[in-house]
Amino acid sequence: MTASEHAIATAEAYSAHNYHPLPVVVATAEGSWMTDVEGRRYLDLLAGYSALNFGHGNRRLIAAAKAQLERVTLTSRAFHHDRFADFCTKVAELCGMEMVLPMNTGAEAVETAVKTARKWGYRIKGVPDNMAKIVVAGNNFHGRTTTVISFSTDPEARADYGPYTPGFEIVPYGDLTAMEAALTENTVAVLLEPIQGEAGVLVPPPGYLPAVRRLTRERNILFMADEIQSGLGRTGRTFACEHEDVVPDVYILGKALGGGIVPVSAVVSSREVLGVFRPGEHGSTFGGNPLACAVALEVVDMLRTGEYQQRAAELGEHLHRELGALTGGDAVEAVRGRGLWAGVDISPAYGTGRAISERMMERGVLVKDTHGSTIRFAPPLVITKEDLDWGLDQLRAVLAG
Known part of the structure; x- marks a missing residue:
């Protein structure tokens, strides 16, 4: 049994089942990336439902917390x-x-x-x-x-x-x-x-x-x-x-x-x-x-300073343009949202939202489903365009089968 499998099995045994998390066990994180207990890296495109707008381990925020802890x-x-x-x-x-x-x-x-x-x-x-x-x-x-x-x-x-x-x-x-x-x-x-x-x-x-x-x-x-x-x-x-x-x-x-x-x-x-x-x-x-x-x-x-708002606006425009292009086929039924926040409705023929999320996880990207067939994207505002594009490439690959 791997370290991840052991951690998941133990959690299943000892914690109430009020959540159904993806089978990944995060050990460390920085910026837009998380690393599991086996050392595999994942691009975080959920950002803790917007709690991590400034990324994992933001140096300014960590420094402020450490100073106050003392x-x-x-x-x-x-x-x-x-x-x-x-x-x-x-x-x-x-x-x-x-x-x-x-x-x-x-x-x-x-x-x-x-x-x-x-x-x-x-x-x-x-x-x-x-x-x-x-x-x-x-x-x-x-x-x-x-x-x-x-x-x-x-x-x-x-x-x-x-x-x-x-x-x-x-x-x-x-x-x-x-x-x-x-x-x-x-x-x-x-x-x-x-x-x-x-x-x-x-x-x-x-x-x-x-x-x-x-x-x-x-x-x-x-x-x-x-x-x-x-x-x-x-x-x-x-x-x-x-x-x-x-x-x-x-x-x-x-x-x-x-x-x-x-x-x-x-x-x-x-x-x-x-x-x-x-x-x-x-x-x-x-x-x-x-x-x-x-x-x-x-x-x-x-x-x-407005820099994070501007970043979300500019990268968000790119995100929605790329996601919108996927609606021309039969895999993506609709895309909604604003800024670095999007809901993507996947055709049921391509799998449930949970199944798509699991396939994205296998390719190193973490997203979350809601209401059956919708996938939510909410990356940290500090994500680079290159990382965002890589994550979108993984979505395209999953939908291509």
Whole structure:
């Protein structure tokens, strides 16, 4: 039995089977490449679902983490620490907002946004107690907590976890008529992904996000943008909302904010919205800890130059041009996405998404399937054009049989 086989068998025996990972056991990684326990190298075209936007082992981020590790890593929010004020200031400035509420994971940030919207609705908007409604989109993915899966339309994420949390209305993604019909005087927020990642990198119709922004503004409803996967450079802009000149009331951030080193998430908004919280009403032991703040501050500084956004835009244009050329045959049915982010629908005749991913892995490329036949591409923003082209060559070879 090889070292990989042993590690996989042991994991299967001792860990819950809530994931079905590809049969590769990573030991080291740098930039856009990962190496398994046998020394085989793989091109990473998933980047931890955008958590690794700046690549594996980014020197600037590692240096920031190491320096902070030598000083202080955790105080809890019972005390101030010397990185917290800078973190909140810089993240707020990056978003063009006024206040930040830090958490750890993306799901925690979405839960926090839901609580924020409800509390704002009761205290500021004047919605009757326990009547607040939040409108969400079908095929969404905002996390896996009990409340979040309560408004999921994915049977795998939702089945056998009831009773579910009430207070949500689901409308089709991109359907403005359905969105407008769902809004009532008790609606406190609309929660959307500007691009739906888990659903297959679905980009809404042009004009949809600006129209939702207009409707929510007219009706005194918060527009909350879940930019956990789409934000922080992935689409060629700092935020995916920027492609349509939309500024939401609330940004929900995560993944890349932690640089692929530590979990960092945040809800970012105005003083009117986040000002509804009083001491003791919400919190997190690790949220906004010194180590997280140090890494996130470096992430923000890296984004302020615009070089990563530009790189994602330029390489993304190349990625979509090359993938789009594959739709001329019978193997690729459709390609969607923006920047260095793409969903590729493979014809079922060529195999399931899982089968294609496994064949790509055999050729040294790591991607991930979703919803049966869709393959997602989300390489680190630091990937070279040569490496990206090599990865695309492997896809062509797999599809050629």
